[in-house]
Amino acid sequence: MKLMYELPERDERAFAAAVGEGEKRMYCLPYNIEVDRFVSGWMVFTDQYIYKILDGELKEKFKLSELSDFSTENLYGSCAFYAKENGVSRLLCRFISGRNLPRYSVMVKACEILAEGGSREPLTNSEPERYCPQCGRPFVLHTKICPFCQDKKEIYRKLWAMTKGLRLMMLFPLIAAALSVVFRFVVPAVQRHAIDRFIEPALDIERGSMAEFLLIVLAIILLDVCHRAIDVIKQRMAAYSGNKFTLMLRALLFEKIQNLSMSSVQHKSTGDLMGRINNDVSVVQNFITGNLPTYFAQAFSFLLALVLLLCLNPLMCLFVFIPLPLTVFIIVRFWDTVRQRNIHAWLITRRTNRHLQDILNGIRVVKSFGSEEREIVRFEEHTERQAAQDESNAKLFDTVFPLLGFALRLGNYMIMLYGNLKVFAGTMSIGALNQFNSYASIIYEPLMQITAIPRNISTFFTSLNKVFEILEEEPEVADIELPIDIAIEGDISIRDVTFGYDSYNPVLEHINLEVKQGEMVGIVGHSGCGKTTLINLLMRLYDVSEGEILIDDVNIKDISQNALRSQIGVVLQETHLFAGSIRDNIRYSKPHATNEEVIAAARLANAHDFIINLPEGYNTMVGEKGYSLSGGERQRIAIARALIHNPRILILDEATAALDTETEKLIQDAINKLTHNRTTFAIAHRLSTLRNADKLLVLDRGKVAEFGTHAELLEARGIYYKLVMAQQRAALQKQM
């Protein structure tokens, strides 16, 4: 997220005039509101002063060393940035919340550091930018796509590169479309021949024979059949190539998402990712297989018709175009109204539905307060509005559609008028007029869609862009060029590790830790102290900001992620079992494990006894729609899953938090068995779970507060001692 904006020229001049020598410009942010106006002002933060600049003038200047107690406050709709100047509260500036609150939140921290004379290194904020740097408008939600500034050429280029190998296949629908257009044009020409020769022969043409007439009829039928056959083939080809393309795109997307780093996946919602894999890819497919050939065919037939009309009769061609502007105007206006009306109708329907859903969900409340009558009246109001809207829409559309049809035929009427005059005068045959008229109708056809085209194209581009956005993302945690595949023994040393999801907010600071192979380390601390973060770093879901983590004296950045994670077993508090059988779930990390291995792992996890008593044993289906297992049972399956590949390092993140004491004992027992000879990190609420830990690590606000054995820490009477005492007291109270 941007913290250093460029100042506009005159503001830059004002700043240059005000700034002292040797001051370092650290941050520059916009502020948006002054008293009761929207303005475009700037706050420039140097290492000594804050300059407030508006419209090329320095408004105020604050000396950082005189400021303290920085804060932001959420007002209604906007936010304010406050500080104390020599103990006096001041409002430094006001800004639009959505746009700038995250930035000013960083400033609160940054100014504190500067005011206390701390580091002169500018802080950064890893939150993704949500506004287009070019036009300032917000990006489409969850993306970096600005609907106004998308580089279409670039996207075309990428799309083109992507269609490699499919191009020929994708070209075919276009060729077929063009062919079918040609057939459409041949039919009126043949008809003209038929009319002029047989039905209403002009005076100077001899009437043809019956055989010739039949031949013409046959030709017309044949042409029509060919035309339709090509259409069928075209559709089938389009479906084939489109599906092939979609398949490839979806597979690529899914593969990419699976391989993205935790930190980039974290910024995206599941719904958004699903939307990209399903909806956006479908939009792209529909455009390529449906819209594109249609537009192509229409453009082609428009041009072809134009050329033919000009060749047939340039003057009459003029009549086709005279009403064109009017027709286009009517169509555009009409679709505009239709769209607006539809939005309105949709809004009203939505309001009714929402109301209905609200009331039905709260039906018990409605009944218990006896307010049924009132709700009936309120619902009627809603439905009446909806009915009125629907009626008015229906009336309008039923009136306008015929009018629109008329507008579309305006050109034909004029041709008829002029053409018939010519026919009466004998300068044109009826067949020729008919042919001309048919072509003129073809010209008007694409116009109906004229308003939908820009909309479709822009939707297509955005979807495509969203797809590419994922495909092009660079994973933040990447393997080095030649990663090492080591067989891990389990010695771990963490050396001076500092890490924060945002640089201004370190979650862990200067962590040092040595763990011997086979030791079990319990991690204790208040929530938010960095326990899970430490585990995430060990699994290398994120890379450390400073310092290093070594496994068997090898930096984990040098180990291939595959090798690393395949030798770490993880049991989380929330156990997600995939849809499938228990066996499938247990051997998730080792798909070819033998049944014997599966049972052995289940036995180790104390899960075998309950699994064997299920009607379908290890084949019992679990997951969303499967057999419902208790929390403890699921947890034990998760433990078996973590054990099946015999990991050297085991991580238990609150693995027993959600369980009752009885089940916990079972799991505790399992854990005791499985931590044997494995380096284990266990996070636990209940300190009793950590009874057998060799070492205990107490984290406090991102720092190592205490580290040692149970006895040592009790002796020290520090945080751990207090925690143990508190839990014992709580346990005693429960018993009483």
Added chain:
Amino acid sequence: MSEVKTKNPAAETDEDAALFEKRESIMLTPENAVFSRSEGGLISLDVTRADGEREHFERVVVLRSFPITDPDEYIAVREPETRKSRRGHEIGLIVHIGIFDEKTVALLNEELDRRYFTPEIHRILSVKEKLGYYYWDVETSAGHVNFVLNNISSNIRILEDERIFIFDIDGNCFQISDVSKLDRNSYRKIEIYL
């Protein structure tokens, strides 16, 4: 979140103590409260409690209990939130702003208007839709503004008294207090969303 509490009853009781120690919120009247402009241009308050104890607050925050329906009633006066104390304590409530003298009312209203900054839309120049986002170009009491709306069905709110509130994607709030007073062109642009 509950971790701290279950783990550390000591901390919990400290917190409770702090909660109970909190002064009781009192009714603020011209008799016991004097609002003045602080040196920093914000609002200061001097309170005299029932037991005669006097207290000075360098800066107070004023909040409306019913900002939309009854902006002048039940105005809460609180200590500002800071990063350290997080939640500011409530000093007292003003039943109705009108019980104070004009100068104080003006002072409080200035601060309240700043907080509840809701520019009135005078004219709608254009509303364009692109990919489900609505780009508005309007003239308001706070100047000419461009703003973006998504999800019109929930971000255009029509109150019972027919006032219209519009919340943009950045969290700004705009209002139209009487839609029938808009000029014809502006009305036509907003009509379909009502």
